[in-house]
Amino acid sequence: MGDSRITKVVIVGGGTAGWMAAAALSRSMGHLSIRLVESDEIGTVGVGEATIPAIRLFNALIGADEIEFIRETGATFKLGIQFHDWGRIGDTYMHAFGQIGRSLGMLPFQQYWLRGRNEGVAGPLCDYSLNATAGRQNRFARLPRIPDTSLDGIAHAFHFDAALYAAYLRKLAEGAGVARTEGKIASVRRNGESGHIEAVVLEDGTAIEGELFIDCSGFRALLIEETLETGYEDWTHWLPCDRAIAVPSENAGPARPYTQAIAHQAGWQWRIPLQHRTGNGHVFCSDFLSEDEATEILLANIEGRPLAEPRTLRFRTGMRSRAWNANVVALGLASGFLEPLESTSIHLIQNGIAKLLAHFPGLDFDAANIDAYNRRVRFDYERIRDFVILHYHANQRSDSPFWIRCREMGIPDTLAAKIELFGSHGQIVREGDELFVEIGWFQVLTGQNIVPRGYHPMADALTRDELAGFFDDIETIIARTAAHLPGHEEYIAQHCAAGVPA
Ligand SMILES: Cc1cc2nc3c(=O)[nH]c(=O)nc-3n(C[C@H](O)[C@H](O)[C@H](O)COP(=O)(O)OP(=O)(O)OC[C@H]3O[C@@H](n4cnc5c(N)ncnc54)[C@H](O)[C@@H]3O)c2cc1C
Secondary structure (H helix, E strand, C coil): CCCCECCEEEEECCCHHHHHHHHHHHHHCCCCEEEEEECCCCCCCCCCCECCCCHHHHHHHCCCCHHHHHHHHCCEEECEEEEECCCCCCCEEEEECCCCCCCECCECHHHHHHHHHHCCCCCCHHHHCHHHHHHHCCECCCCCECCCCCCECCCCEEECCHHHHHHHHHHHHHHCCCEEEECCEEEEEECCCCCCEEEEEECCCCEEECCEEEECCHHHCHHHHHHCCCCEEECCCCCCCCEEEEEEECCCCCCCCCEEEEEECCEEEEEEECCCCEEEEEEECCCCCCHHHHHHHHHHCCCCCECCCCEEEECCCEEECCCEECCEEECHHHCEECCHHHCCHHHHHHHHHHHHHHCCCECCCCHHHHHHHHHHHHHHHHHHHHHHHHHHHCCCCCCCHHHHHHHHCCCCHHHHHHHHHHHHHCCCCCCCCCCCCHHHHHHHHHHCCCCCCCCCHHHHHCCHHHHHHHHHHHHHHHHHHHHCCCEHHHHHHHHCCCCCCC
8 A cells, every 4th residue: 555645735815714723733743744835915804803713723833832822812701792783673692602601401491591581580691701701891700610610610712813823823833844835826727637635836936846735825816716616605695795894993992702793784893992992884775875974874883983994894794616726725714714703713713723724635526525525515504504694584673674684594504504593492403513503693683682482391391490590500600600710801811811912
């Protein structure tokens, strides 16, 4: 048996995706020779600033020290996302990370909560979440468990400066032997027989050869689409927003330990607090709002002084028909785009890398292996897509044609089935390793005002007094624990203040 191992990997693109791939592959597969090509002239998108807790697994994989990472990227802690005006104008709810309440016997907490709400003995869902309660009070500490109880502590992610994160990853990757070439790719050389890519050729004629190519070239999708013409599945009929205006601003007041997602007339606005500035953006649908109008709405709703001119980003929601085609694996924006409502893009990069490591090919590029990768990546994309659509579709707003259209549009069968099952007695089934867990779906379904017709009959096993006691105990522990946490900014100042200028 000859040596069929891949040794030469070329990564095209030095945005978040490119450097994440470089850091992870160099750390996990020391025998690879990895070269990353990026063009300073083209630049990066660089607005991926909000994450979910799984990013901590990625940072651990690449050997990043959490405190050092926070300092170098100006990061703040993130406990969840607060949604304003989504179901109806005036509504506010939180999709908090981590545990809410606790299960009892075979039933998850939310089944007791549904009964408790009916009978007037349960408070708002967020009162049973340490993340939500601490977030509301601008408090934070790293606390994996609540001492002397059976309750989990805080589950955290981060907000960070994407450009600084890419620089940090580059430092780690170069330290692990990744070589970098600065230059613009002008053409691509393919094998006449197999169609596989053999080399990318720079404007100055330099050819960079490889065996496996990772396309992290952003929306342009230089290899996977421009060269291989793989195809793109368009999901704009479900997620019609196609533009964003982004602008950073000075911090005005203490950094909140959560992202804000504020619905507007034809889209929504993010507020992402970093240590040295706040990231703001307005995601909107150009069928309903012009760029000038969207900019005006954004600037009227930021809290501090703008630090730069607003810039426009254009996108088309959907995914590449196959994220892996021939000897090219696309990651990041080259593989597809789901808008940042649930901060899932960086996670999808992480996920693509983890699956690439699991399915790492040999020189034969076995078709069964590639198919398995593509199936798994598609599943992840589709389930996250469904979760994001839910926020738009389950609305009761009648103040603008955009929201009416979102409510009246058809939705994927997989999402329809989830909503229908939930509507019966609040049940949510997490299939396979889909990203969002039951309590995540539950918070958004109830936050968007979908009320199940009933609850599981086993929740009747408790008397009304026992049920009230169950809720009181949890609420008391959560309130007491939150009250003892330091302020979010105080915690950062003590443990991980950054030295980055605005
Ligand atoms: C409006 C908006 C908000 C977002 N918010 C979030 C968020 O809050 N959380 C989150 O997780 N994600 C978010 N994302 C997604 C996130 O920004 C991206 O997933 C992430 O930045 C990865 O981008 P990338 O590396 O794939 O592409 P890019 O950043 O576009 O990088 C592309 C790279 O390819 C190189 N390149 C391209 N063509 C060539 C060429 N011909 N020759 C050489 N090099 C080339 C470029 O130089 C660059 O280095 C957001 C995206 C958008 C559009």
